[in-house]
Amino acid sequence: MTRLIYPLDGLKAHPPSLSPAYTSTVRRAPSKPLILLPHSLTEVTGPVYGHDSVVAGEADLTRQHAGEPLGERIIVTGRVLDEDGRPVPDSLVEVWQANAAGRYIHVKDQHPAPLDANFTGAGRCLTDTDGRYRFVTVKPGAYPWRNHHNAWRPAHIHLSLFGHSFLSRLVTQMYFPGDPLFPFDPIFNSIPDEAARNRLIARFDLSVTEPEWALGYQFDIVLRGRQATPMEEPHHD
Amino acid sequence: MTELLSPVHDLTPSQTVGPFFHFMLTPKAYGVREIFTADLTQEGPGGDRLRIEGRVLDADGAPIPDAMVEIWQADANGAYAHPASPKPAANGFRGFGRCPTDAHGAFAFDTIMPGIVTTFDGAPQSPHIAVTLFARGMTRHLVTRIYFAGRDDLAADPVLALVPPERRSTLLAVAVAKGLWEFTIRLGGDAETVFFEA
Ligand SMILES: [Fe+2]
Numbered sequence: 001m002t003r004l005i006y007p008l009d010g011l012k013a014h015p016p017s018l019s020p021a022y023t024s025t026v027r028r029a030p031s032k033p034l035i036l037l038p039h040s041l042t043e044v045t046g047p048v049y050g051h052d053s054v055v056a057g058e059a060d061l062t063r064q065h066a067g068e069p070l071g072e073r074i075i076v077t078g079r080v081l082d083e084d085g086r087p088v089p090d091s092l093v094e095v096w097q098a099n100a101a102g103r104y105i106h107v108k109d110q111h112p113a114p115l116d117a118n119f120t121g122a123g124r125c126l127t128d129t130d131g132r133y134r135f136v137t138v139k140p141g142a143y144p145w146r147n148h149h150n151a152w153r154p155a156h157i158h159l160s161l162f163g164h165s166f167l168s169r170l171v172t173q174m175y176f177p178g179d180p181l182f183p184f185d186p187i188f189n190s191i192p193d194e195a196a197r198n199r200l201i202a203r204f205d206l207s208v209t210e211p212e213w214a215l216g217y218q219f220d221i222v223l224r225g226r227q228a229t230p231m232e233e234p235h236h237d
Numbered sequence: 238m239t240e241l242l243s244p245v246h247d248l249t250p251s252q253t254v255g256p257f258f259h260f261m262l263t264p265k266a267y268g269v270r271e272i273f274t275a276d277l278t279q280e281g282p283g284g285d286r287l288r289i290e291g292r293v294l295d296a297d298g299a300p301i302p303d304a305m306v307e308i309w310q311a312d313a314n315g316a317y318a319h320p321a322s323p324k325p326a327a328n329g330f331r332g333f334g335r336c337p338t339d340a341h342g343a344f345a346f347d348t349i350m351p352g353i354v355t356t357f358d359g360a361p362q363s364p365h366i367a368v369t370l371f372a373r374g375m376t377r378h379l380v381t382r383i384y385f386a387g388r389d390d391l392a393a394d395p396v397l398a399l400v401p402p403e404r405r406s407t408l409l410a411v412a413v414a415k416g417l418w419e420f421t422i423r424l425g426g427d428a429e430t431v432f433f434e435a
Contacts, residue, residue, distance in 0.1 A: 010248040011434070015376035022253075024374025027295040031425050034434035035399055037380070040356045042367050043435050045319035047309060047333035053272050083244035096261035105267065106257040108303075122261035122269050158255060160262060165321075166309050166367055167435055171378060173252040190376045191250045199249055222246045 006039070006167060006226050010083055013199075015190035022186035023147055039167070046166040049092040051126060059125035061097075061137035069119035071100025071138030073214040076174070076202065079131040080161060082225040087131025088168075094160040095135055097121045102141030102155075111143050136214065139176065147186060154181035154188060163223035174219045175201045251377035256303050258371075263305065263337040275336035277310075277348040282330035284313030284349035289383065289410055289418045292342040293370065296425025300342025304372035306422070308334045308346055308383075310365075315352030350385070356395055363394040370422060379432045383420050386411045400431050407431050 017029035037043065062068055076095075080088040098104045098121060101113040105120055119138065127133050140155050156173040163169065175188065179201075182188055191197045199222075208216025260267040278286060293301040310332045311317050318326035318333075326332060336344040351364045366383040384391060386409040391397060397405050407430045410418035423430050 007244060008434070010244050013248040013250040015250060015252070017376060017379070019376055022374070022376070025376060026374075027297055027299070028301065028372055028374035028424055029296070030379065030429060030432050031296065032404075032429055032431075034432050037396060037399075037433035037435040038356065039435065040362060040396075041317060041322060041354050042309070042311070042362075042365070045309075045317040045321050047331065048319055049272065049331075049333075055270065058270075081246055083246050083248065085246045094261055096258060098257075104257045105260050107266075108256060120260065120267070120269060122264060122267075124261075124272075158252075158258065158261075160254075160258075165319075166369075169307075169369055169378065170249060170251060171254045171371060172249055173255075187253060187376075190252075196247065196250045199247065200252065221249045224248060226244065 006083070006224060010224065013191070013193065013196040015192070019186065019190035022190050025190070043166045046164065046168065047162055049162065050090045053092055054124050054126045059123055059133075059135050061119065061121060061123045061135065064120055065118040067118045069099060069116050069138050073136070074139050075134065075136055075208055075210065075214050075216045076157065076219060077132065077134040077208055077216070078202075078219040078221060080127045080133060080163070080221045080223060081131055082164065082168070082223055084226055087127070087129070088163050088223060089127055089129045089131055091127045091131075092162055093125050093127065093133045095123045095137075095157055097137065097140040097157045098143055100138045100141050102143035113141070113143070142181060152181050152184070154179040154185050159221070161221060161223060164225050168223040168225045170221070170223055172221075173200060176217070177201055177204055253373060253376055254305060254371040256373040258305065259337055263335060273333065273335035275334050275344070275346045277330070277332065277334050277346065280330045282312050282327040282349050285416070286347070287350055287416050287418055288345060288347050289366075289420055290343065290345045291420040291422060293338050293344065293372070293422045294342060294424065294426075298423070298426055300338070301372050301424075302338055302340045302342055304338040304342070304344075304370060306336050306338065306344045307369040307371075308348070309367040309369070310348065311351040311354050313349055313352050315354045317354075353390075360395050361390065361393070362396060363388055363390040365396075368422075380435050381422065381430055381432050382408055383410050384408050385418065404431050
């Protein structure tokens with residue numbers, strides 16, 4: 001049977017559904033194995049949200065209110081690529097984060113750290129023809145959560161991407177180099193492979209840094225997807 | 238047969254969407270501009286209108302109040318709003334919806350009955366909607382499909398054929414009134430929903 005299949009090897013990078021140290025996974029992981037889905041047009045297509053989905057200013061999280069937010073101003077940029085290393089252009093990137101004090105604007109966030117009237121922490125941008133995105137924001141603070149005693153999340157920015165197809169959908173988190181909380185964070189460590197984990201850590205980049213204004217970080221993102229190539233798919237049990 | 242070379246770039250791993258996504262991903266209540274909704278009929282596609290209501294339940298059957306459900310579907314003619322689709326989708330129809338679950342774990346989409354999409358072998362698939370599920374406590378999204386109970390062509394669907402017969406019903410939305418379908422997503426229990434690796 002001829003099927004259009006992207007290779008599955010790369011999926012090993014993802015964390016397993018059940019990661020007991022992250023206690024909420026215990027009741028939210030399926031108990032039965034996933035069934036391999038042959039790729040049809042349903043999977044190799046996917047939502048297309050291009051230039052009409054982003055408006056000017058949404059990529060600068062420091063200029064969404066009357067004043068500037070408190071915190072360390074940063075630039076986060078990188079390229080969105082597919083597994084062949086080709087850029088993914090005109091693709092929507094959505095980001096959300098806590099403020100510099102480690103507090104989300106979200107109604108359910110109970111952390112007793114101050115909100116910042118000048119910071120929402122939500123941004124959107126579109127990748128350019130080279131697959132590059134760029135946000136201006138402030139560095140988010142670490143925050144506590146109730147997973148275990150004295151649990152703190154390392155500073156992170158949440159990202160959501162679509163890419164070329166239904167198969168390239170990705171929601172992930174970007175971390176900052178040298179965070180002392182890495183060894184203690186069950187979410188970061190839900191990814192079994194150390195090299196894969198480390199791909200979620202942005203790289204400080206002096207060439208992205210703007211003098212007397214903002215520190216720069218590079219964070220490249222690789223989404224599922226290859227040059228579409230029909231192949232004979234061996235039988236999977 | 239065409240061999241695929243191994244990928245040259247390693248995937249960026251997934252991380253949970255966490256509990257605090259609403260103010261970006263489904264942000265209406267926060268005064269942030271919203272670009273995705275759960276009402277695909279606003280795009281004015283032709284076809285039979287339908288509403289899909291459901292809940293997301295954890296392994297103990299408890300509602301998950303902080304999940305997000307996304308759907309992806311063809312228009313009434315089986316065309317996707319994507320350049321790889323051999324025929325173009327109905328004018329203005331994008332085929333994508335997003336809905337957070339509420340305090341009862343409930344979600345709902347207003348959309349149209351998708352048309353028939355064939356496999357790359359030319360085999361017709363029964364009309365279906367692709368579903369992506371995100372939640373706090375889920376390290377990576379899960380993928381499933383909504384099919385529509387009662388259709389004659391379910392028996393010949395090549396994807397359902399891969400699912401053990403006793404589990405196929407977990408992929409079927411059930412009509413509870415004219416145009417109203419119910420689809421429950423269960424992360425465990427006797428009727429655990431079938432999820433796919435794609
Ligand atoms: Fe977070």
